[in-house]
């Protein structure tokens with residue numbers, strides 16, 4: 042709702058009241074209409090102040106309403122009505138003014154912000170555009186180039202930048218409300234015509250076409266295949282070239298197109314699922330609501346390799362004092378130097394004062410960890426080494442210290458078995474670079490206690506990461522699903538495709554990089570090492586093993602052969618591609634002839650592999666593994682899997698995540714295709730449709746949010 046009150050000085054104050062973010066729900070819009078009409082009709086009122094309750098102006102339209110039939114007064118005429126008011130309307134921006142919230146403020150005649158406030162036209166992040174006049178008013182207010190950037194990225198703009206750009210008229214460190222009231226008194230009675238942005242002309246650069254073209258190029262690089270940013274560019278072009286009324290018409294047309302697109306639905310799904318992941322539960326009844334996290338006042342990181350350094354920086358940035366441990370002086374020195382320069386760069390980039398960073402001390406002595414609340418072991422993926430460390434930690438650390446292991450797939454239970462308190466051992470799978478990537482898989486072993494889960498999830502929040510609770514199995518959720526996907530990519534090469542063909546299809550789907558480019562970037566030796574450990578290749582491989590088969594299943598030795606010949610990816614200048622210029626991947630004629638030789642050596646008839654087959658085999662095998670993970674209870678819900686893929690594996694947000702995508706494509710179609718590919722390749726068990734998929738199809742393919750109820754009938758590893 043919106044509360045109305047009159048205060049001395051002939052001011053009407055209208056307060057948006059809809060916790061937690063004062064979203065513009067149907068009721069709020071109705072109340073704004075009513076209260077603004079009341080204030081404009083009241084002869085005693087000379088000016089109006091519009092603010093939000095609880096220190097937040099407005100978080101925009103109520104996103105929940107987008108999936109229902111829209112009721113109540115629309116935003117556009119409501120904002121027009123405010124702009125047309127003869128009495129000055131002053132917006133008080135505290136906390137946030139996002140999306141429709143900022144559009145509402147742009148309809149007001151003046152905007153006064155608190156210095157801690159943030160503004161933004163965030164609609165593009167929800168697959169939409171600012172369709173309450175935002176695409177037309179903002180360019181008129183601050184010029185086309187700045188507005189184009191804000192509208193196409195949806196980025197949050199600080200109050201300081203907002204005043205510099207002219208989005209707000211004033212910023213104050215003290216009470217924005219009091220400032221606005223005093224200001225409103227000074228402008229009461231003035232003509233408001235010059236303050237109506239709809240009457241302004243957008244300041245436009247001479248090279249408008251090249252500005253817009255440049256924006257489209259950046260959009261294609263950043264979010265391939267996403268419709269909303271492209272529509273934003275078109276709407277800004279309209280603001281630059283058309284009168285306001287026609288620009289508004291264009292804005293509405295573009296919104297209608299986006300609103301009904303699957304992409305908007307997918308991105309709004311991502312918004313809610315990301316928040317839902319924090320509400321974890323386990324079948325034992327433990328949950329985020331009934332389990333208290335232990336306070337973390339001091340943390341330690343063991344190992345200052347790539348992951349350890351990023352984790353230490355993350356902790357420090359969250360204001361947590363850190364003790365960083367290494368085994369040798371030389372490594373300690375190198376780690377200290379790297380961490381300190383990362384922190385300096387971070388504080389410069391984010392404008393963080395040194396005082397807000399947690400201190401980091403460096404030591405070779407594990408005994409220094411006796412008072413730490415939480416330890417994150419981040420040494421390499423070596424089970425024996427990890428167990429040795431956990432055994433030592435048990436004797437050094439406080440009995441209630443949480444012991445975390447950063448692993449991308451090792452058995453948490455086995456690591457915990459080396460600790461004297463296995464219930465306080467939890468897996469924390471960070472993603473590289475750990476101080477940048479948002480995802481944290483919180484891995485529960487069978488003995489991990491609810492308190493350990495709660496503390497790790499609370500830590501994720503403090504580190505500004507998205508924590509997702511997953512069960513213990515090889516590769517957990519994310520990496521386990523990657524395996525069948527990568528395997529299909531190898532098989533496609535064996536059958537006739539080229540790496541650049543596979544990558545192009547995946548990039549057109551929306552991934553920032555195709556799988557072969559990703560492997561070249563992270564290093565082919567990563568997978569090679571783990572295949573050697575598993576005895577799939579290298580010295581542990583039993584003599585006489587067939588080259589293209591392991592345990593009766595198809596196996597591709599292609600990546601092993603590349604590694605054996607020293608092609609480890611970007612770092613060696615060649616992998617699946619050639620890198621003559623640093624980081625620029627070019628198709629390698631050598632690889633082409635190598636693949637031809639390989640096919641003839643194994644009698645494989647090369648064929649043209651179509652784009653649909655590439656996409657379906659790669660994605661559906663990954664999705665199929667997702668269904669198996671649900672069936673085994675390794676993930677609590679399909680939503681959790683989707684959050685993992687969107688925030689940690691570059692799955693395009695506008696496709697919602699693999700499980701959501703499967704539902705959008707149609708579960709019967711996914712099932713059909715998997716059956717077809719499995720018939721054609723019976724030696725690839727991953728292509729055999731999972732029973733969970735079959736079950737969902739048999740139940741009429743219910744929407745994703747209903748799957749959890751079906752999954753609960755199965756076992757859970759959480």
Ligand SMILES: CCCCCCCC/C=C\C=C\CC(=O)SCCNC(=O)CCNC(=O)[C@H](O)C(C)(C)COP(=O)(O)OP(=O)(O)OC[C@H]1O[C@@H](n2cnc3c(N)ncnc32)[C@H](O)[C@@H]1OP(=O)(O)O
Nearest residue numbers: 064100101102103104105139140141163172173297300316
């Ligand atoms: C056929 C054509 C028809 C066209 C008709 C349509 C016409 C529409 C016209 C105009 C449209 C305008 C579009 C918009 O305004 S879209 C919304 C834009 N707003 C945003 O993008 C802001 C989203 N919210 C956030 O970024 C954050 O929530 C923030 C406001 C920064 C607060 O962050 P934080 O303090 O961390 O809290 P949470 O994110 O956890 O949020 C708390 C709970 O509030 C819920 N929430 C937040 N924003 C909204 C919202 N706009 N609508 C509904 N609910 C919202 C959030 O889900 C959390 O809920 P819960 O606790 O249950 O998880």
